[in-house]
Amino acid sequence: MVRMAGFRLLLLALVLSASALAQGPAPLRAGDGSAPDANVRQVINQVIDGVKEAERAQYLYERIERVETRKDSGDKDPQKAWVSRMVPAGTGIAKINLGPDSKPVDSDYYRSELDRLLKALTWAAENGPQQRDAYLKVQKKQKDRDELIEAIRNAFIFTYIGSEPRGDRTLLKYRMEPDPTFKATNRATSIYAKVKGFVWVDEATHQMARVQGEVTEDISLGLFLAKIYKGSKFLQDRYEIAPGLWLPSFSQYDFDGRKFFTSISIHEKTFYADYKRVGPPAEAIPRIQSEIAQLDAMKAKPAADR
Numbered sequence: 001m002v003r004m005a006g007f008r009l010l011l012l013a014l015v016l017s018a019s020a021l022a023q024g025p026a027p028l029r030a031g032d033g034s035a036p037d038a039n040v041r042q043v044i045n046q047v048i049d050g051v052k053e054a055e056r057a058q059y060l061y062e063r064i065e066r067v068e069t070r071k072d073s074g075d076k077d078p079q080k081a082w083v084s085r086m087v088p089a090g091t092g093i094a095k096i097n098l099g100p101d102s103k104p105v106d107s108d109y110y111r112s113e114l115d116r117l118l119k120a121l122t123w124a125a126e127n128g129p130q131q132r133d134a135y136l137k138v139q140k141k142q143k144d145r146d147e148l149i150e151a152i153r154n155a156f157i158f159t160y161i162g163s164e165p166r167g168d169r170t171l172l173k174y175r176m177e178p179d180p181t182f183k184a185t186n187r188a189t190s191i192y193a194k195v196k197g198f199v200w201v202d203e204a205t206h207q208m209a210r211v212q213g214e215v216t217e218d219i220s221l222g223l224f225l226a227k228i229y230k231g232s233k234f235l236q237d238r239y240e241i242a243p244g245l246w247l248p249s250f251s252q253y254d255f256d257g258r259k260f261f262t263s264i265s266i267h268e269k270t271f272y273a274d275y276k277r278v279g280p281p282a283e284a285i286p287r288i289q290s291e292i293a294q295l296d297a298m299k300a301k302p303a304a305d306r
Contacts, residue, residue, distance in 0.1 A: 046206035048149070054238075054247055055145055059138070061247065062087040064102050064274040070267040073254040078269075087117055090124025090281040091134035102274070111295055118288045125281035148188055155182045155192040163203065171200040171209050178216075194219055197234075207246040211236050218257075226264075228257040241275040248272050 063086050068078035085096040096113040097105075104110035124131060159175040176197050184190035197213035215232040232255040238246040248270075255266040278284040 047201060047208060050205075050207040050244070050246060051149060052146070053245060055142065057245055057247060058093070059088045059090075060277055060279055061241070061275050062278050063247075063272050063276075064098070066102075066271040066273075068269045068271075070269075071265070073252075073267045075267075088278055088284070089117060089120040091131070091138055092120075094120060107295070107299065111292070111299075114288060114292050114295070118285065118292065121281040121285050121288060125285060144188075151185065151189040151192065155179055155189065158199070161198075164200065166200075166209065169209075170203040172203050174199045174201070176213075191219060193217075202240075202246070205240065205244065205246075207238070207240065207244075209238055209246065215255075226257065226259045228255055232256055242277070247275060 064083065065086055066081065066083045068081045070078050081100070083098040083100060083102050085098055087094045087096065094113075094117045096110065096117070099105040124134070155178065157177050157179050159177070161173045161175055164171050164173055176195075176199055178193045178196065182192065184193065194215055194217040195213050196216050197211065199208065199212075200210035201207065202209045211234075213234040215228060215230055218230050219228040220226070221228065233253075235250075235252040236248055237250040239249045241247050249272050251270045251272075253266055253268045255264075257264050278287055
C-alpha cells in the first residue's frame with residue numbers, strides 16, 4: 001500500500017466528488033427530458049445532509065473491516081487479507097487486529113488492545129489543552145472534507161439516466177462529468193477535472209447508495225514525484241445501517257501509477273460489517289469497561305465452565 005498524503009487526498013476526492021452528487025446549482029439533466037423528482041433541490045439537499053452525516057458518523061460508529069489486496073483486479077483470491085475492529089476513540093480511530101473469522105486470535109493481545117483503547121478514550125474525554133488541540137485537528141480534517149464537498153457545487157454536471165432495482169429498493173442513476181467551466185481552488189479540487197463516473201441514489205430516502213469513479217487523465221501527486229494513471233477506478237456501495245444513516249458496505253480501488261521511478265499497482269477491496277454505535281468517548285468508556293470486565297470474568301472461570 002502506498003503511504004503518501006497525495007494518494008490519500010486522491011482517494012478522498014474521488015469519494016466525496018461522487019458521493020456529494022449534484023450540489024447547489026450544478027446542472028441536473030434528465031436523459032428522457034425530465035428529472036425523476038418534482039423538487040430536485042429538496043432531493044439534492046437531502047443527499048448533501050446524508051453525506052455530511054455519514055462523515056461525522058465515522059467518529060461515532062465502530063465497525064469490522066476486512067481488507068483484501070490482489071496483484072490484479074481480476075484475481076479471484078487475494079494475495080493478502082486482514083481483518084480489524086475499528087473503534088472511534090474521540091480524536092482518532094483505534095484498530096484492533098482480528099482473525100479471519102472476525103474474532104480475536106489471542107485473548108491476551110485482545111485484552112491489552114481493549115485496555116489501550118480505554119486509556120485513549122479516557123484521555124480524549126478529558127478537557128485539557130492537549131485534548132483541545134487534538135480535537136481542533138479533527139475539526140480541521142472535517143472542514144477540509146466539507147470544502148471538498150462544497151466544491152462539487154460547480155465542479156460537475158450530472159445527467160439523470162434512469163432507475164435500477166437493488167433488492168426491494170429502487171435506485172436513481174446519474175452520470176457525473178466534470179464541468180469545463182469549473183475553476184479549481186487548490187490541488188484537491190483540481191482532481192475533479194480528471195474524474196468521471198456514476199452515482200446511484202436511493203429513491204425512497206434520497207441517500208447515496210453507490211458510486212463508481214474513473215480517472216480520465218493522469219494525476220500528478222506530491223510535487224510530481226508520484227502519478228496515478230488514467231483508467232484507475234474506484235467503487236463504493238452503501239447501505240442504511242441506522243434510520244437515515246447510510247455507510248459503506250464495500251469499497252474497491254484499482255489504481256495504477258508510479259512513485260518516484262517505481263511502478264505501483266493497488267488493487268484493494270474492503271468489506272465493512274457489524275456497525276455499532278459507540279458514541280463519543282464519555283459514552284464509549286462504559287461500553288469498553290463492560291467488555292473488559294466480561295473478558296476478565298470469563299478468564300477467571302475454570303476451563304470446564306467456559
